[in-house]
Amino acid sequence: MFDAAAVKRDFPILNQPGEPSLVFLDSGASSQKPQVVIDALVNYYSTANSNVHRGVYKLAVAADAAFDGTREQVAMWLNAPSSDEVIFTRGTTEAINLVASSWGRANLQPGDLVVSTLMEHHSSFVPWQMVAEEKGARFEAVRLTASGELDQDHYQELLAQHPKVVAFTHVSNVLGTINPVKEMTAQAHAVGAIVCLDAAQSAPHMAIDVQDLDVDFLALSGHKMLAPMGVGVLYGKRALLEAMPPYQSGGSMIRKVTLEKTTFANLPHKFEAGTPSVGDVVGLGAAISYLQGLGFADIARHEHDLAAAAIGQLNALPGVTVYGPGADVPRAGVVSFAVDGVHPHDVAALLDEKGVAVRAGHHCAQPLMRELGVTATTRASFYVYNTIDDVDRLVEGVRHAQRVFA
Amino acid sequence: MMSIGWSRESATPNVSLPDFREIRVDCGRCARQTFLGENLFVDSIYRENILEHSKHPQNKGHLDPYDYAFEDTNPLCGDEIRIELRVDDAGVIIDVAFDGQGCAISQASASMLTEMILGMSVEDVKAMPKDDLLDEVGIELSPARLKCALLSFNVLKASLYGKSVDEELHS
Structure with a gap:
């Protein structure tokens, strides 16, 4: 009970x-936020705070362990094949912008089709609409039925036009509708489209298995699931992430920088430019443990x-x-x-x-x-x-x- | 998970944790403040005058013809207000109408505003401070609801100046 x-x-x-x-x-x-998440933040800043991936001193090692340990925890929670496929972002919005900007700019061509839906939060709608416009691609949205579900007949009509990407939400933030992600993803894959799933309203409330859903990308926010504001997760399939150009550039995401050329770090660091919000990531770890306990x-x-x-x-x-x-x-x-x-x-x-x-x-x-x-x-x-x-x-x-x- | 308490013997004793229940929020540039603490639930903003104006709005409708007209939307909530004015040769407002949809605060304040400006000169309305309307509305409003209350005022000024005065109002 x-x-x-x-x-x-x-x-x-x-x-x-x-x-x-x-x-x-x-x-x-x-x-x-539950007390354990608040305590996790206080504990991190009181005992382990330092920048990650840089220091050789004890505190830095502790911060690294906390940060990378949470990445492992997130991978296990989502059943991701590897923690290399877990990228920390500021939230769902940044995660989807990363995909739309990096994958979208590299893969969309004039005349391509991008499929969204009419029940999207703006964060899963506008980034795709913008990149479609920029690349001269068409942007279409799946209509709804009278009961507030996605019109699967209309979805089939749009799939018949061979979209490059289908971007939609797992759960409607207005209607509470749970979309049939696994079926829609299989159908999208059958016509050669990739799937970018907005899990902001599902990940806090139900078990998520990215391998079972088989989505190509999945975005979620920590702050909607008991964690602090300022941390989110992008899961992406390794082959896609490896082929994508960086999103933001700067510290942490490079392999070698010279005047002539910069090469980039391996996953996941290629997509984590700058200092991450380590304390918030640690808080996310505590939140996941709390929710799994329930x-x-x-x-x-x-x-x-x-x-x-x-x-x-x-x-x-x-x-x-x-x-x-x-x-x-x-x-x-x-x-x-x-x-x-x-x-x-x-x-x-x-x-x-x-x-x-x-x-x-x-x-x-x-x-x-x-x-x-x-x-x-x-x-x-x-x-x-x-x-x-x-x-x-x-x-x-x-x-x-x-x-x-x- | 270990919990760290707040040290009372800080090297900077002037730094204290904010008590968010004691925070007061300024309503724009006027002297009004909304208290977010204990008395948050004591006073209803839905006083009789607000409800009366929202249920029975004055001067609601359209003018044909009109001399001035403007409409705008509050992007936060989608509230819409349109104001139309008729002015005589002396520059006095002889007829006014508003239309639109929105919450009780935005509709009531629009209704009150039309009553206030009827018979005033355009020049006096241009110079009218927003506090005149807020005094008439007469309730304490959070910053978000202040935008509702001032939507009609904003639209009225814009109609007279022929442009949005949003920057002037919110700077």
């Missing part, structure tokens, strides 16, 4: 004094239960519309909704008055907002520390908003 109340006690920010107590339902934007299967089940309760109770309120798939299918704990006659910002502000933190806005998914025919939605997103009581507080807050604007 998943004990969310016990988990909640591990998060200092959720246990601050004051009434009403904080109900945090914006983990889709960024999660809170168990990803149990986490996914817990969040589905919360989403199901929220969808059921919100749908029962007159004048409330819930977007995205129902709880009868596997879906993530992201629930977007509209309240008739109350603007999403007002819903969020009135929920805040009751101590409930939710997101309101376009969620960096303007093409999806347009598809839904709205400028904004209110979004509750659940995580390990949310309880069924939090769902009740959400629904009570929505009723409060309805009363104020009645």
Whole structure:
């Protein structure tokens, strides 16, 4: 049995004094941090801080061990064949920009097709749109069905035009839809396309196996999965990464620099120019250990239960519309909704008055907002520390908003 | 995992950890401050005047013809406001209308603004400080919601100057 109340006690920010107590339902934007992650940061800066890959003194050796050890840990967590295929970035955005910029510029030609989808976060949409425009490639997006899933018929139509790359999200940050990544990837590979997966909304919430999914690239953010802001991961297949030119250049990523020519370091360092955020990487390691301790299967089940309760109770309120798939299918704990006659910002502000933190806005998914025919939605997103009581507080807050604007 | 405590015997005793619950946020250049601490949940920004104006907006609609018009969007939330003005030979605003969609704060402030400027000269409106509108709105706003409250003001000034005054407002 998943004990969310016990988990909640591990998060200092959720246990601050004051009434009403904080109900945090914006983990889709960024999660809170457990004490072990905060301690990992303090511990690193108190006992091991120094720059990596350079020093011969004891502290530097400790920092190297912490940094490279976390890379091994990430590789095992994602079931990557080698830690050389794990590149630390600032986050999902930088990871996808790396692929779009490096792989995209080296491989896209005028007339090529880049396929995205209408449910993308801007970070998995704009980098590909920009490189397509720069290289004279076509940019198309898979449409959605009425229930907020990718229109697989439209996807097949686009695959028949032989795209070079398919870039899409594992889980919608607005609708909570879980896309059939393994099937879509196999179909993309069958027509010769590579796949770049945005796992920002999936990696924190479910087990990820990059070899099973068989994606070519996978990007994720630490801060959405209990780790500090400032660290993310790009996984990429070795053959692709080795053939790609560097993304940023400078320190750490070189083999030899002369006036005439610079040669580059091996993976993964070729793509890690400059000083990495080692403390944040160490924090990511602690976060992964914490989540593995809870168990990803149990986490996914817990969040589905919360989403199901929220969808059921919100749908029962007159004048409330819930977007995205129902709880009868596997879906993530992201629930977007509209309240008739109350603007999403007002819903969020009135929920805040009751101590409930939710997101309101376009969620960096303007093409999806347009598809839904709205400028904004209110979004509750659940995580390990949310309880069924939090769902009740959400629904009570929505009723409060309805009363104020009645 | 070892935890390191905060040393009370620091060599720099003036450096202290910030208490984020004690932080006050300035609302633009006016004297208003929003307190993020204990009283965060005490006062609702949805006071009667805000709700009244948002539910029953004044001067909502369009003018035909009009002398000035401008519209703009708040990129943070997608709120849209359009303002149209009719001015007589003496430069006095004799008719005003606004249209758009958005949150209660942006719609109520637009409604209030149209009431305020009706009968004023264009020159006086050009010189009107944003605090005049914020006094009328009369609630403490976070920086994000301040943008909602000032969207109509921004659009009004832009219509009179023929360009966005966003830089002037947020510098």
